Amino acid sequence: MKANDVILQTATKVVFFIIFLFSIHIFFAGHFAPGGGFVGGLLTTAAIVLLLLAFDLKTVQQALPFNFMIVVAIGLLLAIGMGAGSFVFNVPFLTHAFGDFYLPLFGETSLHTAMIFDAGVYLVVVGSTITMIQSIGGES
Amino acid sequence: MINLLLLPIILPFFFAVILLFFKEKIVAQRIITFVSLIISLIASIILMATIKSDGIQTVTLGSWPAPFGITMVSDMLSALLVTTSIVITLFVVWYSFSSIGNERERFYYYPAVLFMLTGVNGAFTTGDIFNMFVFFEVLLMASYVLIVLGGEKKQLRESIKYILVNVISSALFVITIALLYSVIGTVNMADIAVKVAEVGQPGIITVIAILFLLVFGIKGAIFPLYFWLPGSYAAPPMPVLALFGALLTKVGVYAITRTYTLFFIHNTAVTHELLLILSIFTIIAGCIGALAYFDLKHIMIYNIVIAVGVILFGVAQMNDNGMTGAMYYLMHDMIIKGALFLLIGIIIAITGTSNLRKMGGLMKTHAPLGWMYLVAAFGLAGIPPLSGFAGKLLIAKGAFEAGHAWGSIIMLASSLIVLLSVIRIFIYAFWGEPKLDEANQSVSYRNLMTPAVLLVILSVAYGVGTEWLIPYMTDASDVLLNPSMYVDAVLKE
Numbered sequence: 001m002k003a004n005d006v007i008l009q010t011a012t013k014v015v016f017f018i019i020f021l022f023s024i025h026i027f028f029a030g031h032f033a034p035g036g037g038f039v040g041g042l043l044t045t046a047a048i049v050l051l052l053l054a055f056d057l058k059t060v061q062q063a064l065p066f067n068f069m070i071v072v073a074i075g076l077l078l079a080i081g082m083g084a085g086s087f088v089f090n091v092p093f094l095t096h097a098f099g100d101f102y103l104p105l106f107g108e109t110s111l112h113t114a115m116i117f118d119a120g121v122y123l124v125v126v127g128s129t130i131t132m133i134q135s136i137g138g139e140s
Numbered sequence: 141m142i143n144l145l146l147l148p149i150i151l152p153f154f155f156a157v158i159l160l161f162f163k164e165k166i167v168a169q170r171i172i173t174f175v176s177l178i179i180s181l182i183a184s185i186i187l188m189a190t191i192k193s194d195g196i197q198t199v200t201l202g203s204w205p206a207p208f209g210i211t212m213v214s215d216m217l218s219a220l221l222v223t224t225s226i227v228i229t230l231f232v233v234w235y236s237f238s239s240i241g242n243e244r245e246r247f248y249y250y251p252a253v254l255f256m257l258t259g260v261n262g263a264f265t266t267g268d269i270f271n272m273f274v275f276f277e278v279l280l281m282a283s284y285v286l287i288v289l290g291g292e293k294k295q296l297r298e299s300i301k302y303i304l305v306n307v308i309s310s311a312l313f314v315i316t317i318a319l320l321y322s323v324i325g326t327v328n329m330a331d332i333a334v335k336v337a338e339v340g341q342p343g344i345i346t347v348i349a350i351l352f353l354l355v356f357g358i359k360g361a362i363f364p365l366y367f368w369l370p371g372s373y374a375a376p377p378m379p380v381l382a383l384f385g386a387l388l389t390k391v392g393v394y395a396i397t398r399t400y401t402l403f404f405i406h407n408t409a410v411t412h413e414l415l416l417i418l419s420i421f422t423i424i425a426g427c428i429g430a431l432a433y434f435d436l437k438h439i440m441i442y443n444i445v446i447a448v449g450v451i452l453f454g455v456a457q458m459n460d461n462g463m464t465g466a467m468y469y470l471m472h473d474m475i476i477k478g479a480l481f482l483l484i485g486i487i488i489a490i491t492g493t494s495n496l497r498k499m500g501g502l503m504k505t506h507a508p509l510g511w512m513y514l515v516a517a518f519g520l521a522g523i524p525p526l527s528g529f530a531g532k533l534l535i536a537k538g539a540f541e542a543g544h545a546w547g548s549i550i551m552l553a554s555s556l557i558v559l560l561s562v563i564r565i566f567i568y569a570f571w572g573e574p575k576l577d578e579a580n581q582s583v584s585y586r587n588l589m590t591p592a593v594l595l596v597i598l599s600v601a602y603g604v605g606t607e608w609l610i611p612y613m614t615d616a617s618d619v620l621l622n623p624s625m626y627v628d629a630v631l632k633e
Contacts, residue, residue: 069160069163070160070161072160073157073158073160073161076157076160077157077158080150080153080154080157083150084150084154086143087141087143090141090143091142092142092143092199092200092201092202092203093143093146093150093199093201093202094201095201095202095203096202
């Protein structure tokens with residue numbers, strides 16, 4: 001008899017988005033509350049791992065058609081690019097800046113360049129953990 | 141430019157990241173790696189000139205005041221080491237083009253080399269002990285990749301040992317930093333120096349000093365802690381071995397030198413005496429190993445151990461001549477080890493074996509290689525016009541001044557054994573009847589020769605140009621002998 005995992009797959013389709021949104025929340029909360037790029041990235045990975053458990057590797061790769069090594073590289077570029085801004089302004093490396101901006105949807109928002117660095121960390125964590133899981137789980 | 145001293149760290153890192161985007165395009169990888177190393181080299185030379193004219197360069201990351209942010213400090217010693225590392229990497233990468241093989245190049249070989257260079261340069265430049273740990277990990281992670289890349293049986297076995305030893309020593313490093321932080325309350329190296337001087341180095345600080353010697357001794361392969369090195373270094377392919385032999389142990393040596401001249405200078409009767417004794421034993425152990433083997437790689441690997449002993453022996457004298465000599469010998473050893481590993485890599489490529497007994501008569505077919513090897517071998521042993529001479533002379537002079545006559549006699553005697561061990565390679569491989577079979581005679585080695593020969597020429601120039609280099613070496617050893625210069629440069633604001 002063929003195993004049927006319709007309940008697992010249906011539940012996953014809902015729960016995936018809850019975990020994903022929570023990971024984004026944790027990521028943005030990092031400056032004032034526990035959280036940040038590393039935990040956020042790991043939570044996003046956990047969401048994708050749930051997809052991997054409920055479906056198979058091939059389906060997930062079709063749903064998320066990224067090369068995750070490139071994601072790592074983009075993350076590193078974001079982090080180092082944020083630091084490299086200091087070369088333009090001739091201040092010590094990794095000097096951060098912040099300011100209040102008016103954004104169309106969010107209104108008055110305080111933005112900090114540490115966010116860009118954190119986004120880099122987030123992408124590196126997601127990219128490297130998924131690469132590990134994919135290369136252990138699948139045959140290349 | 142305020143961030144100048146960071147360029148030799150950031151540029152290799154940046155280009156390594158760029159290389160991750162197109163791992164299959166080997167030609168582009170080679171070109172970008174080569175160009176990035178040349179740019180880094182130019183940056184580090186400019187940095188060296190700046191330090192020569194304006195003194196020690198510091199920058200505290202993120203515009204924080206000095207003991208609170210991570211300070212990067214570039215004095216003459218670290219600038220010299222950074223420049224030498226980039227030069228070695230440049231030639232090894234050039235050599236890799238025709239020796240490492242497409243299969244490895246397609247799997248992130250060049251990014252791994254550049255990441256390792258990032259770690260090495262960072263460890264040489266940082267002014268923060270925990271940041272030094274992080275850069276150690278950066279270079280170790282990259283070296284794990286390089287040692288296992290290719291996945292041969294031998295590489296897999298030796299990489300397990302290598303990783304195990306380094307994970308344990310890294311854990312010990314963290315514990316030691318934690319202990320130091322709990323006693324002193326800071327991780328900024330200049331600030332540690334100030335605080336240690338304030339409390340006058342009680343017993344616990346001396347214990348921490350010994351722990352640091354243990355940690356960096358495992359990384360730098362000193363006497364009782366070098367057991368992992370011969371097996372692990374013999375496993376990876378030749379360019380990787382050249383990189384490891386020239387750079388990795390020297391990071392450990394640099395770290396010992398820095399901590400033992402900056403922090404732990406108030407109870408030298410214990411710490412420096414121990415360093416002195418261990419360095420002598422390191423020399424002896426290396427000599428025994430260098431004579432015991434009939435394998436090219438192992439002979440050269442034990443010569444690394446000898447050199448580590450000689451450099452630390454110079455450092456342990458804590459006087460002007462000894463320190464300048466150690467600095468001179470450190471740079472010499474990086475260059476000459478790079479050159480010798482590349483040359484014996486060519487010998488192994490031609491003969492197809494690393495066993496000395498199976499070689500012979502290469503002089504008849506490969507005369508230029510023979511002469512180049514002979515020059516490099518004499519340079520390693522320290523025959524006067526060549527590069528190994530001035531350093532050892534100064535170390536011996538310093539040791540006699542400090543009253544360590546026995547030690548310096550052993551060190552000088554070790555030169556004879558070094559010479560014997562490398563000349564034995566020359567006699568077995570180049571003299572006698574040719575033993576090459578037809579297939580190996582036609583192996584083309586011109587592409588491999590160019591970087592190796594250039595490196596040998598560089599080492600000869602280093603020996604001949606001693607007179608011009610001595611001011612730089614004196615600058616380097618001045619900062620080591622007067623830690624107040626370092627502290628003032630970091631905490632001046």
